Amino acid sequence: xxxxxxxxxxxxxxxTNKKSLKCEQHMGHRAMYWYKQKAKKPPELMFxxxxxxxxxxxxxxxxxxxxxxxxxxxxxxxxxxxxxxxALYLCAxxxxxxxxxxQYFGPGTRLTVL
Amino acid sequence: DAKTTQPxxxxxxxxxxxxxxxxxxxxxxxxxIHWYRQLPSQGPEYVxxxxxSNVNNRMxxxxxxxxxxxxxxxxxxxxxxxxxVYYCILEKVGSPGAQKLVFGxxxxxxxxx
Numbered sequence: 001x002x003x004x005x006x007x008x009x010x011x012x013x014x015x016t017n018k019k020s021l022k023c024e025q026h027m028g029h030r031a032m033y034w035y036k037q038k039a040k041k042p043p044e045l046m047f048x049x050x051x052x053x054x055x056x057x058x059x060x061x062x063x064x065x066x067x068x069x070x071x072x073x074x075x076x077x078x079x080x081x082x083x084x085x086x087a088l089y090l091c092a093x094x095x096x097x098x099x100x101x102x103q104y105f106g107p108g109t110r111l112t113v114l
Numbered sequence: 115d116a117k118t119t120q121p122x123x124x125x126x127x128x129x130x131x132x133x134x135x136x137x138x139x140x141x142x143x144x145x146x147i148h149w150y151r152q153l154p155s156q157g158p159e160y161v162x163x164x165x166x167s168n169v170n171n172r173m174x175x176x177x178x179x180x181x182x183x184x185x186x187x188x189x190x191x192x193x194x195x196x197x198x199v200y201y202c203i204l205e206k207v208g209s210p211g212a213q214k215l216v217f218g219x220x221x222x223x224x225x226x227x
Contacts, residue, residue, distance in 0.1 A: 004157070031213070042201060042218060042219060042220055043217050044217070045214060045215070045216070048212040048214070050212050055212040056212050056214065090157050090158075091157075092157070092158075094213065097213045098213060099146075099205065099207040099213060100146060100163065100205070101213050102160045103150075103158075103213075103215065104159075104160075105156075105157025107155070107156055107157050108156075108157055
């Protein structure tokens with residue numbers, strides 16, 4: 001099983017809402033990633049978790065709050081977002097987040113902020 | 115960090131070979147070359163990676179120039195399912211910390227039936 005699942009597929013939220021994105025993998029991977037992808041642009045790294053600890057935060061605004069409750073699950077909590085945060089949010093996982101690791105991506109959650 | 119340059123778009127015909135170029139003139143000795151692709155409405159998927167020698171796998175071949183300043187991803191017999199955005203990415207190996215893949219703009223490949 002080389003699948004990374006993400007829920008929900010689509011999410012519409014207002015600027016005052018609080019919502020969460022969920023990502024799950026059962027490949028035994030110990031590294032998980034959040035990327036943001038605007039329309040017709042490449043994915044941009046947001047966060048990396050390695051062995052359930054946050055190892056990279058690419059200066060992401062605090063209205064995005066990641067959480068890794070266990071090695072299979074990665075959440076992204078959203079609060080007070082802006083319309084410009086509308087994008088496709090991609091989750092990925094890899095064996096250990098070391099050099100030459102292959103990242104496996106989920107299909108993404110398409111987020112619209114009104 | 116070394117950057118990659120790819121054509122914005124390319125077009126090819128079904129069942130013909132496709133050569134996707136990538137320039138990385140500032141590549142360093144510890145940079146590996148990765149290729150990922152993103153099919154419509156999907157997340158990116160790994161295609162192939164290499165350092166100096168040409169590489170083959172079931173999906174594609176990677177030809178790396180002798181000076182490593184450029185590389186070419188080769189799809190030997192394109193199908194309609196190969197229509198995607200192809201990203202050429204450099205990864206610096208040996209630096210401490212978690213893996214960071216920095217995606218460039220990519221090449222949008224269209225396959226004509």
